[in-house]
Amino acid sequence: MEQHSIAKYEALALLRPERREELRERAHEVTERCVEKRFDFCSIINARSGRCSENCKWCAQSAHWKTGCETYGWVGTEACVKAAKEATANGADRIGIVTSGRCLSPEDVDNVCAALREMRKAVPEIGLCASLGLLSEDDLVKLKSAGLQRVHCNIEAAPSLFPKLCTTHTTADKLATIHAAKRLGFQICCGGIIGMGETDEQLVEFAFALKEIAPDSIPVNVLHPIEGTPLGDRGILDPERVLDSVAVLRLVNPSTPLRFAGGRRDMSDETAAKCIYVGMSAGIAGPLLTTPGADFDDDRSLAVRAGFSVGRRPKW
Numbered sequence: 069m070e071q072h073s074i075a076k077y078e079a080l081a082l083l084r085p086e087r088r089e090e091l092r093e094r095a096h097e098v099t100e101r102c103v104e105k106r107f108d109f110c111s112i113i114n115a116r117s118g119r120c121s122e123n124c125k126w127c128a129q130s131a132h133w134k135t136g137c138e139t140y141g142w143v144g145t146e147a148c149v150k151a152a153k154e155a156t157a158n159g160a161d162r163i164g165i166v167t168s169g170r171c172l173s174p175e176d177v178d179n180v181c182a183a184l185r186e187m188r189k190a191v192p193e194i195g196l197c198a199s200l201g202l203l204s205e206d207d208l209v210k211l212k213s214a215g216l217q218r219v220h221c222n223i224e225a226a227p228s229l230f231p232k233l234c235t236t237h238t239t240a241d242k243l244a245t246i247h248a249a250k251r252l253g254f255q256i257c258c259g260g261i262i263g264m265g266e267t268d269e270q271l272v273e274f275a276f277a278l279k280e281i282a283p284d285s286i287p288v289n290v291l292h293p294i295e296g297t298p299l300g301d302r303g304i305l306d307p308e309r310v311l312d313s314v315a316v317l318r319l320v321n322p323s324t325p326l327r328f329a330g331g332r333r334d335m336s337d338e339t340a341a342k343c344i345y346v347g348m349s350a351g352i353a354g355p356l357l358t359t360p361g362a363d364f365d366d367d368r369s370l371a372v373r374a375g376f377s378v379g380r381r382p383k384w
Contacts, residue, residue, distance in 0.1 A: 074319045076272055082319070083268045083312060095315035095346040102322040103349045107371035107378050109364065110197065110327075110352055111160040113151035115143045115183075116167040122236045124224075125298040126261060126291060129168045135296035142167075142176065148183040152191040158353065158364045159378065162195030163187065164220060164257075170237065171202045181214035188215040197257060202241055205248045218255035221245050222287065225260050226273035233264060239277075246281060258283040259329070262313045263291035263305035271313055275320035285350060286324050288314060290331030305331075307339040311346055318347025325350040328367065337370060344374045 082091040118139030120129045128135040148165060155163040165180060172180065184196055198211065199220035208219070223246075224230060227239045246256055258281050260274060278286055290310055293300045317326055327350040332340065340348075351371075353364040368378050 073322075076276060079272045079275065079316055079319060080268055083271070083316065088308070088312065091312060091315050091319075092346045095318040098318055098322050099345070099347050099349070103318075103325070103347070104323075105376050107368070107374075107376035108161045108325065108350045109159060109367070109378075110162040110164060110195075110350075111151070111155035111158065112164040112166050112197075112199070112352065113143070113148055114168075115148060115165045115180075116141055116169065118168055120168040121170050122234060124234045124236075126233065126264060126294070128294040128297060130297070133294075133297045135294055142179050145179075145183040145186050149186050149190045152187040152194055156191050156194045159368070160194065160353065160364075162197050162218065163191075164197035164199055164218075166199040166220075167201065169201055171204075172200050172207060176200075177207050177210055181210055184211070184214040184216055197255075199257075202237065203245045203248065205252070208249055208252050208254070212252055212254065216254070218257055218284065219245070219249040220257040220287075221249070222258055222260045222289075223274075223277060223281070225264055226266060226270035227277055228273060229264070229266055229270045243281075246283075255285075256281065256283040257285040257287060257327075259285075259287035259289065259327070261289040261291050261330070262310065263302065263331070264299060265302070271316055272320075275317050278317070278324075279320050283324060285327055286317065286321060287327040287329035287352065288317065288348070289329040290334065292331045292334055304334050307335065307342075310335070310339065311342050314343050314348060315346040327351055332367075337366065340367070341370050341374065344370060344376075349376070 118129045118137045119131050123132040124130055128137040152163045196216050197218035197220055198216055221242050223239055223242050230239045290305050293302050326348050328348055329352045351367045371378055
């Protein structure tokens with residue numbers, strides 16, 4: 069909603085410590101006016117784990133780091149269907165297939181397409197999402213014909229920070245996948261990770277980069293430091309910084325759902341409730357990739373107390 073737009077210099081000024089209360093109250097006002105009062109949930113299946121060629125400094129699945137991450141190949145259609153059934157039983161709106169690795173081979177694409185078709189047959193009411201790395205337009209056409217509705221591809225951090233966190237692919241590579249998916253009519257899920265050493269300026273840059281993409285959902289991960297990765301010794305991000313980050317993301321993206329993602333289990337319920345107050349309005353629940361995710365009932369209870377409804381949408 070344009071009337072709630074904020075300039076970069078204003079967002080940066082609100083991050084000054086003495087303006088913290090103002091930042092959060094403004095974010096809450098925007099949340100009340102612009103955000104749909106319905107808290108939606110999604111769930112994911114880690115459908116191929118580890119042995120990734122990319123050198124993302126935060127990621128346990130990178131083959132460049134010794135993390136003890138569980139590794140396995142494609143889990144198969146049956147496992148994906150089972151995950152979809154469990155997700156809908158828990159009240160999730162959608163299920164996402166997630167695979168490690170830079171991209172998919174033609175065989176990988178065929179495997180995912182087969183799983184999507186069977187998931188749609190088994191659980192027709194659930195939305196289908198996937199996070200499959202960098203995708204070509206040909207890949208996306210095949211996936212759409214198999215029933216995929218939403219493509220997830222995080223930009224992860226401010227474009228100026230990303231090259232310090234990963235050198236095997238670029239923000240431009242990610243944007244190529246995102247723009248191709250948008251051209252084909254997919255919904256877009258795109259966010260990133262806070263707590264990777266970003267400055268105030270880079271936090272604001274990240275928020276505005278997401279605004280330019282205009283995704284349908286912004287997952288907000290908080291770095292969960294993994295031993296063995298280059299960011300493994302950073303420590304858990306201070307809750308006050310988490311809240312300020314969520315508030316900035318809300319002010320810059322007034323009506324886009326901000327989604328609890330990785331790192332939710334590192335927060336107290338008190339911090340999570342404050343995150344909802346300043347802008348969070350959706351969640352990923354159940355197991356994540358290499359860390360535990362939020363509990364459906366915990367976040368459902370927090371959302372209801374904050375005035376959100378939590379029922380599944382009647383149709384897609």
